[in-house]
Amino acid sequence: MKTKRFILLVFVILLLSTFVSCKKKSECEKNGHQYVDATCINPKTCKICGMTEGEALGHDYSDATCTKPKTCKRCNMTDGDSLGHNWNDGEIIKKATCTESGMEKYTCDVCKKIEERVIDPLGHKYSEATHLAPATCERCGDTIGEKLPSVLVDAIQANDNMSVNEQQEIEIHFSNDQAYQIEFSDDTMIELISQIGSICVIKALKEGQVTLIAKTTDMAEYDEISITISENTFAINYKEKDNVVLPEIELLTYKPSELPLQLPVPTKEGYYFLGWATPDIVTKYGNMALELWDTSILWKEIPVGTTGDLALTPMFGYTRFELDVETTIIDMNDNLKVNVIKKYFSAEQLLSKIVFASTNDEILTIDEEGIITPKKTGYTTITVSLEDYSNINITLGITVVEDLDGLDELLKILIEANVKEVIAKNITVTGYQFIYGMRLRGSVSNYLFAEHFVDETILTPLNSENRPGDVHEKYYICVHDTASSAKTADAKQHAQYVQNGGGGTSWHYSAGDTGIYHQIPDNERAYHAGDGSREYHLNDSGLLAKPNAMMKVTISEDGYFEIDGEKSQIKAPLKSNNQIPTTSEINDAGIRVVVQNGKYYIGDTWWSDTYKRVSNTGGNVNSIGIETMVNQGSDLYLTWQKTAKLVAHLLIDNNLTINDVKPHHFFSGKNCPQTMRDNDLWDNFLTLVSFEYRILKDYSDYEISFESLDKTYVNDKGRVIKQEMKDITVSYNITVTKDGVSKTITLSTIIPGNSRFLFG
Ligand SMILES: [Zn+2]
Ligand SMILES: [Zn+2]
Ligand SMILES: [Zn+2]
Ligand SMILES: [Zn+2]
Ligand SMILES: [Zn+2]
Known part of the structure; x- marks a missing residue:
């Protein structure tokens, strides 16, 4: 419009100027x-x-931009419109939330102008309310209103009274038996042990009131029950014991949930506290040597899980030294180290210095390390004590000789027979009447210093049922025990029993501490071994003998005896079911093997079906049977020593050796002699036999005399008759005389203390 009006104006002006020009042209x-x-x-x-x-010049336009249209550089006349910005996709510089605005930034690709724009708040996006949660904004978690209420149902079946540590099985059934979970108002009072289907096991932990809540997984249903947990209080009775001092005791009762609880520590002069014993422990270990106890089972605290009243006995170990030496007999060229073992020392006692002293420095000296140096021949003692606790001490006897190798041969054997430490152990003696326990005390020597005497006055009449009188070669000494524990069941009574028929049984000797009785002549058959009339007989094994062989017999899978793993040509006897026996079914004393003409010979064997053992023959027919007494109150060790002396005589009389001494077990598999076998003393018995045999065989022309130098502890036979609480050393003189020439030596031995066997 403006442009048209402008053109009209120009036209009028042109028209007027034409008139004017004409006038002005001239x-x-x-x-x-x-x-x-x-x-x-x-x-x-x-x-x-x-x-x-x-002509007119016409406009000279510049290009349009984002914000300006085409414009004439001369007259500023414009044409058309500006181009406008070319905005990019923009970037969010602040996110909008449910309740707060955000901000976005845009940039013009052409002119790089930046423009920020506000993003409006998003507003909440609520879900529906459930039993688990109220209506909740999916974005920000904001809630509105309440969750749907759970419905209380009767789902739990449980006992609402429990005691501490009690477990209870409860049943929980929601509608349709839907899945559920359990919570407790206090997890320290009760715990869930298991949950399988509708069955839960809960365990009460401590006294009080606790609520058990069960809810279905979707929380639509719930149930709860309040459980009262009660707890018993138990009394502790501390047993009194001689000389035991208990500290002020506060712990007189306990509740199981409080456990563990430290027990008081009592003291006893001269002893070390090991712990408290319950009646069970006292019963189980009461008769067992302290050395064999596992003292870790004693209580220092009441362990978790304990319930019921307690009766506790304090147990102590006797604080003492024990000594460990290689020998107590040395010659002038020897040094000897005394090793000291500390038993039941307190922490303070362990710090105190050990002091060694010689009683007679002229005979020997002992240094700070316990090393003995001999000075001249003779006998003396050394004492080991604790510097700050002089009551803890021990004495050891040492014999110094000029030259051990140059000694009289018999003295050498008697030195060898000397026991460094006397056997002392608690053993169980089994008799058919009763079983009894006793403290077995050995002797100072493996040789019995006593006359050998056999009473021949209670012989069995010939042609009695138990003495047929047939004579046989003797290859064995067969040792039994009577398994008769009655006090009166002594050797004389047994001799009379055989004399009176023995119920069809018989044996050659009855040996006891009170005497040895001969019932059947040695060369006759008797009925004691349980192997019937099976005679001794040797079979060529087909194997060549080897030097220093073990001659250990086993059975091959196809039923042949093997010697040291080599298969012989001799078949083992079949069992009663015709099966081949195994090596483990051979009796403990093995199978007879002897070497003749460079070959192994195997004795006849048989299957003892009564005792299920492969056994040897020749028990009744070819052995001399000895019954040893085990009557209560008798001196079992003296019985065994007397028997060993008897056996030595029989070996020599019958031209036999120590290898021919067999337990009854060898002939039938019977556990006989049971007391020696049960208490692991058979080998010791053979040791006794070997010394008696060696001395009898080669030195019967000597006179041997014995003198105890500590008669309170050792009698005139060398038997130990008393023990002290701690280990003690006792000494004795042995004199050997031949052709009017006597030689004497003083020897010593340790008698183990009672403290090794008893708790304080
Ligand atoms: Zn003009
Ligand atoms: Zn222009
Ligand atoms: Zn632009
Ligand atoms: Zn929201
Ligand atoms: Zn027997």
Whole structure:
């Protein structure tokens, strides 16, 4: 519109100026034109006459931009519109939340202008309310209103009274037996042990009131029950014991849930506290040597899980030294180290110095390390004591001789027979009437210093049922025990029993501490071994003998005896079911093997079906049977020593050796002699036999005399008759005389203390 009006105006002006020009034309012809320069829209024009020349210049436009249209550089005339910005995709510089605005930033790709724009808040997006939760914004978790209420149902079946540590099985049934979970108001009072289907096991932990809540997994249903937990209080009774001092005791009762609880520590002069024993422990271990106890089972505290009243006995170990030496007999060239073992020392006692002293420095000295150096021949003692606790001490006897190798041969054997430490152990003696326990005390020597005497006055009449009188070669000594524990069941009574028929049984000797009785002549058959009339007989094994062989017999899978793993040509006897026996079914004393002409010979064997053992023959027919007494109150060790002396005589009389001494077990598999076997003393018995045999065989022309130098502890036979609480050393003189020449030596031995066997 503006443009049209402008054009009309220009037309009118042109029309008027034509009139004017015409009037002025003559004037410009006279004075010349006065031109005005051409513009964008007008040509060069005379301002007098309006005469024009040439054309108008036309506009000179620049390009349009984001914000400006095309514009003439001369007259600023515009044409069209600006281009507008070319915005990019923008970037979020602050996210909008449910409740707060965000901000976005945009940039023009062309002019790089930046513009920030506000994003409106998003507003909440609520889910539906459930039993588990109220309506909740999916984005920000904001809730509105309440969750749907759970419904109380009767689902739990349980006892609402429990005691501490009690477990209870409860049943929980929600509608349709849907899945559920359990919570407790206090997890320290009760715990869930298991949950399988509708069955839960809960365990009460401590006294009080606790609520058990069960809820279905979707919380639509729930049930709860309040459980009262009660707990018993138990009394502790501390047993009194001689000389035991208990500290002020506060712990007189306990509740199981409080456990563990430290028990008081009592003291006893001279002893070390090991712990408290319950009646069970006292019963189980009461008769067992302290050395064999596992003292860790004693209580220092009441262990978790204990219920019921307690009766506790304090147990102590006797604080003492024990000594460990290689020998107590040395010659002038020897040194001897005394090793000291500390038993039941307190922490303070362990720090105190050990002091060694010789009673007679002229015979020997002992240094700070316990090393003995001999000075001259003789006997003396050394004492080991604790510097700060002089009551803890021990004495050891040492014999110094000029030259051990140069001693009289018999003295050498008697030195060898000397026991460094006397046997002392609690053993169980089994009799058919009763079983009894006793403290077995050995002797100072493996040789019995006593006359050998056999009473021949209670012989069995010939042609009695138990003495048929047939004579046989003797290859064995067969040792039994009577398994008769009655006090009166002594050797004389047994001799009379055999004399009176023996119920069809018989044996050659009855040996006891009170005497040895001969019932059947040695060369006759008797009925004691349980192997019937099976005679001794040897079989060529087909194997060559080897030097220093063990001659250990086993059975091959196809039923042949093997000697040291080599298969012989002799078959083992079949069992009663015709099966081949195994090596483990051979009796403990083995199978007879002897070497003759460089070959092994195996004795006849048989299957003892009564005792299920492969056994040897020749028990009744070819052995001399000895019954040893085990009657209560008798001196079992003296019985065994007397028996050993008897056996030595029989070996020599019958030209036999120590290898021919067999337990009854060898002939039938019977556990006989049971007391020696049960208490692991058979080998010791053979040791006794070997010394008696060696001395009898080669030194019967000597006179041997014995003198105890500590008669309170050792009698005139060398038997130990008393023990002290601690280990003690006792000494004795042995004199051997031949052709009017006597030689004497003083020897010593340790008698183990009672403290090794008893708790304080
Ligand atoms: Zn222009
Ligand atoms: Zn003009
Ligand atoms: Zn732009
Ligand atoms: Zn929200
Ligand atoms: Zn027997």
